[in-house]
Amino acid sequence: MKKAIYPGSFDPITYGHIDIINRAIKIFDEVIVVVSKNANKKFLLSDEERQTLIQKIFDNQKVKVIIFSGLTTKCALENGASTIIRGLRMITDFEYEFQMNLANKELNKEIDTVFLMTDIEHSYISSSLVKEIHNLAGDISKFAPPAVIELLDSKKKSD
Ligand code: PNS
Numbered sequence: 001m002k003k004a005i006y007p008g009s010f011d012p013i014t015y016g017h018i019d020i021i022n023r024a025i026k027i028f029d030e031v032i033v034v035v036s037k038n039a040n041k042k043f044l045l046s047d048e049e050r051q052t053l054i055q056k057i058f059d060n061q062k063v064k065v066i067i068f069s070g071l072t073t074k075c076a077l078e079n080g081a082s083t084i085i086r087g088l089r090m091i092t093d094f095e096y097e098f099q100m101n102l103a104n105k106e107l108n109k110e111i112d113t114v115f116l117m118t119d120i121e122h123s124y125i126s127s128s129l130v131k132e133i134h135n136l137a138g139d140i141s142k143f144a145p146p147a148v149i150e151l152l153d154s155k156k157k158s159d
Contacts, residue, residue: 001029001030002027002028002029002030002083003028003029003030003031003032003079003080003081003082003083004024004027004028004030004031004032004081004083004084004085004114005031005032005033005034005072005075005076005079005081005083005084005085006020006021006024006031006032006033006034006084006085006086007034007036007068007072007075007084007086008033008034008036009035009036009038009041009043009050009127010033010035010036010050010053010054011043011044011050011127011131012045012050012053012127012130012131012144012148012151012152013050013053013054013057013127013144013145013148014122014126014127014130014143014144014148015122015125015142015143015144016089016118016122016123016125016126016143017087018057018145019087019118019122020085020087020116020118021033021058021063023116024085024116025062025063027114028062028083028085029062030062030063030064031062031063031064032064032065032066032079032081033054033058033063033064033065033066034066034067034068034072034075035047035050035051035054035065035066035067035068036068036069037067037069038069039069044131044152044155045151047067048067049151050067051065051066051067053147053148053151056147057145057147066079071107072084072104073104073107073108073111076108076111077108077111081111082110082111082112083111083112083113083114084104084112084113084114085113085114085115085116086100086101086113086114086115086116087115087116087117087118088115088116088117088118089117089118089122089123089124089125089126090123090124097113097115100113101113125143129143130143130144130148131152134149134152134156135156140152
């Protein structure tokens with residue numbers, strides 16, 4: 001069984017991430033979406049909120065969603081995956097992804113990173129952009145699904 005992990009912040013998940021997951025499940029038997037837990041990063045959504053949103057969107061046997069804190073290579077090993085999936089949008093992503101790939105290779109030579117490219121229509125979407133537009137009362141329906149909009153709306157109201 002070909003298993004892969006797809007790690008990220010997903011704060012929140014966007015149509016760009018969804019596009020990558022949909023592409024990944026065509027290649028792998030199981031895709032474990034890994035919601036990164038990192039005490040040093042300030043997320044808008046809690047670990048559980050980020051996980052639940054992805055679970056709501058992917059009601060699919062091939063997609064599992066976990067929360068993980070620690071090294072991505074360790075997460076892959078613990079979950080029986082030998083592939084890390086990362087999405088590439090613009091060429092500007094490449095430098096960071098290249099560096100991360102080299103570091104992960106150094107940590108575990110058996111684990112490869114597979115880069116998938118989003119559809120051109122999602123190539124400029126990022127979670128930060130979605131949060132900024134939403135915060136300024138802009139329409140994010142082209143960037144993120146209704147479950148995300150609902151949660152962001154409810155967060156804004158409770159501010
Ligand atoms: O969605 P993001 O914020 O680009 O995801 C970044 C993530 C979570 C994939 C990256 O920060 C990560 O792998 N963190 C886990 C710690 C780790 O393994 N670091 C060494 C690799 S550089």
